Amino acid sequence: MKESYFLGIDIGSTTSKCILLNSQREIIGSSLVSAGTGTTGPQKAYEDILEKANLTAGDISFTVATGYGRIMFTEANDEMSELSCHAKGVHHIFPDVHTIIDIGGQDAKVISINDAGKVINFVMNDKCAAGTGRFLDVMATILQININDLEIHAREAVRPAKISSTCTVFAESEVISQLSSGENVNNIVAGICESVAGRVASLAKRVGIKEEICMSGGVAKNGGVRDAMSKSLGAKLQYSPKAQYMGALGAALFAYDKLNI
Amino acid sequence: MTKVNELLEQFHKVAVSPEEQLKSYLSQGRKVVACVPVYTPEELIHSMNLVPFGAWGAEIEVREAKKYFPAFICSILQTTLEMGITGKYDGISAIVIPSLCDSLKCLGENWKYGVPNIPFIPMTYPQNRNNDNGRAFTKAGYLRVIDDLEKITGKKFSEAELAKSNKVYNLHNQAMRRLSDVLVEYPWISASQRNDIFKSAYYMTKEEHTTLVNQLMDLLLEMPKETSNMKKIITTGIIADSRDLLTIIGENDMQIVGDDIAHESRQYRTDVNESKDALEGLADKFSRMDNCSVLYDVDKKRGDYIAEMAKRTGADGVVVVMTKFCDPEEFDYPIMKKKFDAAGIPSVLIEVDMQMNNYEQARTALQTFKDMLN
């Protein structure tokens, strides 16, 4: 019998991610392109994963899209919200996790799941960008450091600077004045990470923290934010280096379910 | 069926183009008075042969109003002022602004300078309202509105005419309450269409609107009732008329089976007791109003009220449509949420304002909420 394949694609605001499963629900491929919705990124990520697996679109039994660009992606058979997909993906990797903190480029979300991995409650950030990946991008630009290096700087900090503004514009001016008063960059970076963590932690408290806790989404890669979050919540966090793929994984698992349940 | 669709289309046309309605009333030589939320004594205006016309903001860009309001005032009032400044209400005789929240107080003050060509008539309500002292103060507030209206429009007030208007409004209230229940049995009428019916009430005289609503219900009741797999929801908040949001509700197979929206059903819960003198009766009506974020309630019964509504209508969950920067609603939310949780009713918070051009977050939240309800 011919092998079946299931694909999940997570099209975010800044990246596109794919995960491919076989009929045993094993991950047999992944792809990531640093370009999100409204670009050629999704298509590239999709083609890339097929090419690497030596498959064609016709070989895929079912495809589920998620993320901000999910509606526009025509190759998918169905679409699901990224919250459901993150929950599904994380539950698959960490079955004991009950709270997921997912910070993406546009949104911060906190998802509460039950033992079966079903979403039972969730909250999302308000309109303000201060607790999202975009905020980190803006700050990294001002500091002229690579977004991926934030973590290194944060861990070098001796005494995190206080960056407390809830408004991105104000936070920007706070950072600039810290810089001009000679504050150490590492301390500023740590302060920025704490600021994001603080915002999202209070969001998390709204749904009620139930351990274990896992961070997913692109910002989870940043150890500085993870450390600060762990401190804010007073709890240990689970983290997978594959954090960015949780949405795509969940989508792929949903694709599998569509044909197998 | 065609007739039903025609009626729905008629509601839709009025709901999406209030300016046409305004033009039409003005061209008939009628005098029009704008009525700002949350509760305006429309009966008084109606009884003086003036056309009450709802002013609940619009989905437009705010430019001129920024000269008066800081950014943290809700978009309903920002856009209402914007429309006044940019001439959208030209031809209107006066605007009645009740001061039930702090931002409404500011709208009145700013209106005097931003829109000097349309006189501002304040309506001051009591918060300690359900007693003789409160009713007397409400009545004094109404007398002041009457006085201003007489001076500005040259029309005369009479108790006899008000008694007639009270009746017209009672009939409309009854029709709207019944409508909300009847629509539950006809899930193919979308959230947008339901909103069209409620919204159009602000831009038509109540006699016309009642007639159309009753016609619609008569036609519907001749049709077979339907059950569906749609998720049943209750909406709560100040206003939920965004086309995008309503479309997303529909796309996610959700049916609104009841609402606690100020712009919708909250208006229609309380009738005038017609056995009282007309003006006394109107003041008495306000004194009995409740379960609303801008009306003082030491017991904060609103959460229970909505939970009860959910039970009665068999709703699966509650969608809280939060108008950004609305203090009264933002204070009520944590208390309501506790009540929903205690009653085991799933709920979701969607933050909206009239300047939103991106509803992706709302889409994601509602889609997840639907998954959650499954």
Next chain:
Amino acid sequence: MSEEVIKKPKYVEDPNSAKSKLNKITSDHYSNLWMAKEKGEMIGWCASNFPQEIFETLGLTVCYPENQAAAIAARGAGEKMCLISEGDGYSNDICAYARVSLAYAKIKDAPEQNMPQPDYLLCCNNICNTMIKWYENLSVELNIPLVLIDIPFNPDYNPSKAEVEYVKNQFLEAIKQLEKITGKTWSDEKFKEVMEISNRTSRAWLKATNFTKNTPSPLNGFDLLNHMAVAVCARGKIEAAEAFELLAEEYEKAVQEGTSTFRAEEKHRLMFEGIACWPHLRVTATELKSRGINMVATIYADAFGFIYDDLDGLIEAYCNVPNAMNLEHARDKRVAIAKNTKAEALLVHTNRSCKLWSGFMYEMSRQIGEACEIPVASFDGDQADPRNFSEAQYATRVQALTEIMESNKGGK
């Protein structure tokens, strides 16, 4: 730069000074609360503009969540407390005093300023309707009774007869409610006495604050923000009247001797509009002082001076607090203050917490600026949430105002 060229004779504080006495009244206020609580007396939490004559007459012990929130914010814990309320689902857009207070009602401990938990609540909305929502929630969360005196915003220049009647009836009803809640009894004689003392305190307070009209002013206007706590919480107490009378005497003497508590050369005179930006009080004050700007005018000082002859007058006074007035009345009051004190610029705190105070301030401050022919600038801030303020923005705006004031004086 901040060390000014001309040093005024240093103001030395002694234990018999008005400042010490005022500080003692504030600290006694809190220690008395704890003593009362220990004795098993009922404690009320009370809105700052609730007619204090009622509970002074009844002999009740109350404290003020607004004062507490300001103190907590000024001592650096505003953000911590706000985050607790936000974690409970409160939007960060609502009043930060309310967020601090609701957090305190929940965790019941804030080393920055503790006060006993309440047995009942006294609310009055003449400063804003947000008070109602805040106190409703306290009442539900703590499950204690709430007495509301509703004093609506007045769209006309003066309160109408109907409004005075409505408020007076509630005033009388509130007495009955409180007698029932606390078991205390009302005495008309005591009421008369309290009214007398309150008027005396108010007159002394207004007299003292009025000394800023002198050039140079014998006081740093920021002093008033501290002393105001007494005007709020002890208006009906004889010690307060005496301390304010002493304060006025001291200012009078300072005028004669040419001394001042403003420890820099007074180059410019400023009117400040809005509640203080408590979390950044030092920064906001220092920025002004370093430029030789003294704050000589604020409506806030007047807000707690209630002068009246009888019950109707008392009711009218509470209907006429600054935030219950229409734009024209509020503007005229400020124009009078600005002219009286010869303020040379108006600095407006656009306070994120306070929609009512900031919601028609753009227009009002334009009108004040025109009427007084003074420049106007505003800055974004908050009365208790430190996250809504930018030091750089503030500094730039103050500098711009200074430059205009200088050029108005012929480029000194």
